[in-house]
Amino acid sequence: MNSYISTSWKEELERLIQGKSLVFLLADSNLPDSYSRDIIKVCNMETKTHLFKIKGGEEIKTHHHLILIYNELDRVGADRESVCICLGGGTISDLGGFAASTYKRGIDLVILPTTVVGMVDAAIGGKNGINVQSKVGILKNQIGTFYQPKLTGIDLKWLGSLPTDEVKSGWGEMLKHALLTGGPHLEQFKNAEPNLASLTPLIIDSGNIKEGIVRRDVKEKGERAILNLGHTIGHAIESLDLDSSHGSKSKHGIAIAWGIVFTLEVSVMKMGFNDALAKELIKWIVDIIGSREEIWGSDAVWFKMCKDKKNTNGNVKDVLLRNPGDADWGFTWEREEFTILWEQFRERYELTSF
Numbered sequence: 001m002n003s004y005i006s007t008s009w010k011e012e013l014e015r016l017i018q019g020k021s022l023v024f025l026l027a028d029s030n031l032p033d034s035y036s037r038d039i040i041k042v043c044n045m046e047t048k049t050h051l052f053k054i055k056g057g058e059e060i061k062t063h064h065h066l067i068l069i070y071n072e073l074d075r076v077g078a079d080r081e082s083v084c085i086c087l088g089g090g091t092i093s094d095l096g097g098f099a100a101s102t103y104k105r106g107i108d109l110v111i112l113p114t115t116v117v118g119m120v121d122a123a124i125g126g127k128n129g130i131n132v133q134s135k136v137g138i139l140k141n142q143i144g145t146f147y148q149p150k151l152t153g154i155d156l157k158w159l160g161s162l163p164t165d166e167v168k169s170g171w172g173e174m175l176k177h178a179l180l181t182g183g184p185h186l187e188q189f190k191n192a193e194p195n196l197a198s199l200t201p202l203i204i205d206s207g208n209i210k211e212g213i214v215r216r217d218v219k220e221k222g223e224r225a226i227l228n229l230g231h232t233i234g235h236a237i238e239s240l241d242l243d244s245s246h247g248s249k250s251k252h253g254i255a256i257a258w259g260i261v262f263t264l265e266v267s268v269m270k271m272g273f274n275d276a277l278a279k280e281l282i283k284w285i286v287d288i289i290g291s292r293e294e295i296w297g298s299d300a301v302w303f304k305m306c307k308d309k310k311n312t313n314g315n316v317k318d319v320l321l322r323n324p325g326d327a328d329w330g331f332t333w334e335r336e337e338f339t340i341l342w343e344q345f346r347e348r349y350e351l352t353s354f
């Protein structure tokens with residue numbers, strides 16, 4: 001894996017684009033213009049830069065938007081010696097990363113994440129992808145590749161314009177890394193508030209936790225699967241929210257945090273996770289994410305879990321914890337047991353189904 005996280009992205013970028021034919025800057029149109037201007041300034045010293053803006057959000061992870069990008073790459077004459085820079089959150093880097101990995105069988109990719117989710121997670125590890133609108137609803141991240149960026153450049157000042165609910169969503173992914181690591185990082189994270197000032201000093205550490213796990217298992221043959229902690233349920237909730245025309249739509253990290261709450265409960269039963277500690281962690285998490293007015297019933301959630309891309313041979317896989325810092329990625333769900341536990345879980349949090 002030759003990608004690395006750099007906080008001195010300007011110098012790295014300048015070096016990387018030397019001799020390249022064109023820079024294609026895919027930027028989220030929700031960002032202040034000054035962010036892309038700064039990048040264009042750096043690039044234009046070396047290489048002609050073409051700016052293409054798309055409004056970030058889960059809705060753009062589609063074939064339609066992918067084709068828009070291919071067409072634009074083609075229109076501006078991008079070739080195999082061109083570089084694609086993704087400036088935005090996880091939706092821009094998932095979509096743009098997939099486009100870069102497939103256009104002319106792959107052009108160089110740079111990711112400049114502008115959300116907490118992006119900085120600690122989506123921009124690291126080389127996974128990209130789009131959702132599929134199937135006859136039975138949206139299936140998350142079903143089409144994608146492993147494709148390492150040449151550079152992941154982090155500039156914490158880009159977070160200055162990020163809405164507070166997006167910061168909280170980033171807290172959800174940082175929670176995942178903290179639980180997977182345990183020890184002093186988890187303690188520090190527990191003491192942090194879910195706001196930008198408090199989380200900023202922990203962002204680079206959180207990103208490095210992911211990078212370390214990925215580095216040991218780039219293609220997810222084993223250990224990397226622990227990064228799916230909370231995601232079997234979280235993705236199911238997120239996909240059902242997307243399908244629905246009513247009810248609350250969870251941000252990615254908040255859906256994952258709900259997945260983690262359920263996982264902690266199941267980990268007590270199945271893995272001997274300390275009950276008192278699980279209760280303490282769950283209270284802390286739920287106090288931060290707040291309750292959901294409504295949550296999906298077990299049939300709907302099970303249906304989405306069955307479509308999860310990490311399943312093999314029809315088995316619904318999940319990640320549980322023995323302790324903070326000690327995850328097991330080999331757990332397989334039985335439908336009957338899941339149904340009972342999920343319905344109990346919903347009752348406990350006084351949630352009603354649609």
Ligand SMILES: NC(=O)c1ccc[n+]([C@@H]2O[C@H](COP(=O)([O-])OP(=O)(O)OC[C@H]3O[C@@H](n4cnc5c(N)ncnc54)[C@H](O)[C@@H]3O)[C@@H](O)[C@H]2O)c1
Nearest residue numbers: 030056057089090091114115117121122127158161162252
């Ligand atoms: N590939 C991976 O390994 C990986 C890992 C985690 C998450 N993801 C994916 O990432 C996506 C979630 O990422 P996200 O939370 O960054 O979502 P996002 O890209 O939708 O960004 C969230 C919102 O914030 C806006 N925004 C982004 N940066 C901003 C800034 N600096 N100032 C103001 N507004 C800004 C966006 O326009 C959007 O409305 C999901 O699709 C998820 O599946 C991928």
Ligand SMILES: [Zn+2]
Nearest residue numbers: 121173252256
């Ligand atoms: Zn995630």
